[in-house]
Amino acid sequence: xxKVEQNPLFLSMQEGKNYxxxxxxxxxxxxxxxxxxxxxxxxxxxxxxxxxxxVKQEGRLMAxxxxxxxxxxxxxxxxxxxxxxTYFCAVDSVKYIFGTGTRLKVxx
Amino acid sequence: NAGVTQTPKFQVLKTGQSxxxxxxxxxxxxxxxxxxxxxxxxxxxxxxxxxxxxxxQGEVPNGYNVSRSTTEDFPLRLLSAAPSQTSVYxxxxxxxxxxxxxxxxxxxxxxxxx
Numbered sequence: 001x002x003k004v005e006q007n008p009l010f011l012s013m014q015e016g017k018n019y020x021x022x023x024x025x026x027x028x029x030x031x032x033x034x035x036x037x038x039x040x041x042x043x044x045x046x047x048x049x050x051x052x053x054x055v056k057q058e059g060r061l062m063a064x065x066x067x068x069x070x071x072x073x074x075x076x077x078x079x080x081x082x083x084x085x086t087y088f089c090a091v092d093s094v095k096y097i098f099g100t101g102t103r104l105k106v107x108x
Numbered sequence: 109n110a111g112v113t114q115t116p117k118f119q120v121l122k123t124g125q126s127x128x129x130x131x132x133x134x135x136x137x138x139x140x141x142x143x144x145x146x147x148x149x150x151x152x153x154x155x156x157x158x159x160x161x162x163x164x165q166g167e168v169p170n171g172y173n174v175s176r177s178t179t180e181d182f183p184l185r186l187l188s189a190a191p192s193q194t195s196v197y198x199x200x201x202x203x204x205x206x207x208x209x210x211x212x213x214x215x216x217x218x219x220x221x222x
Contacts, residue, residue, distance in 0.1 A: 009148075033211065042198065042213045043151075088150065094158070095166060096141065096202070096211055100150035 002027045004091050006099035014107050016078050021102045023072040023089035031092035032065050032072045036085045037101070043088065047074075079106045110134045114199050114214035121189040121221045129184040129217050131199035137212075139204025140182040144168065144195040145216075151198065157182055158204055189221045 003026040013019050023032070034046040047056040049065035049072060056063050060083065062075045072089055084106045090098045115130045133140065141156035143166075153166030157176040171193060173185040182201075186193060197217045203209040 035211075042215050043211075045210045045212075048210055090211070095153060095156045095164070096200070097153060097167070098143070098151040100148075 002029075002091060002093050002097045004089060004097050004099040006087075006089060006102050008102060009100060010103050010105075012105045012107060013076075013079050015080055018078065019076050021074040021076070021087055021104075023074070023099055025070050025072075025089075025091045025097075027070075027091070027093050028067070029070075029091050029093045030065075030067045033090040033092070033096070034063050034072070034074055035088045035090065035098075037088065038085050046087075076104075079104075081106050081108055112199055112201050112212050112214040114197075114217050116217060117215065118218045119220070121186070121219065123189060123191060123221060125189050126185070126187050127189065128186075129197055129199075129219070131182045131184065131214060132180050133182075133199075133201040133212070134180065135201065135203075135212065136179060137201035137203050138179070139202040140176065141166070141200050142172070142174065142182070142184045143198045143200065144193075145198060146195050154184065154197075186219075191221045193219065194221045195219060 032049040035043040047063040052067040054065045060077045065072045086101045086103045088101045112133045138159045142154040143151040155174040157163045199214040200211045202211045
């Protein structure tokens with residue numbers, strides 16, 4: 001059974017700092033997705049990673065995929081308050097399975 | 109651009125009642141799915157479908173039924189609601205052609221079972 005684990009589950013960081021969220025999964029897949037969810041809202045697509053070594057960047061967020069290690073990372077550079085949200089990774093293996101999410105709070 | 113449309117947005121049920129959450133998409137997507145989201149539990153897959161007439165169980169299927177008679181619609185049925193089914197439900201769809209397509213989500217349905 002496919003398992004997707006994220007860590008940390010909660011992250012409180014100061015503005016201007018850097019941090020990385022990790023997503024580990026248990027089965028072979030070369031398709032990995034990152035989503036953002038604001039409180040009370042639906043999920044918004046951030047990145048689609050489709051091959052080993054894929055790297056995507058948008059603003060202060062950068063995602064990468066290592067299919068051999070079954071690991072994806074979401075790196076936050078110089079965090080700002082607007083990045084406060086819950087971030088999910090998801091793995092595509094016929095069906096889409098989501099991680100437990102990382103709740104990020106950026107403190108001014 | 110409607111995308112993925114879920115109804116109702118809010119619902120209160122009594123234990124033992126039945127109801128159907130509706131989901132429709134207008135993007136001609138083959139893949140559709142239902143998730144539930146509980147606090148601190150992330151999104152858990154209930155049922156999914158890879159095309160009309162084809163459905164399969166996800167991680168937490170018990171207490172829920174689905175059918176997929178058309179490409180556009182994927183309703184989720186609660187046959188006898190229980191308080192443990194209080195949750196936020198999301199319907200999602202994707203082109204599902206194994207080329208790595210974004211999953212599109214509905215706005216969510218907040219269900220309370222009392």
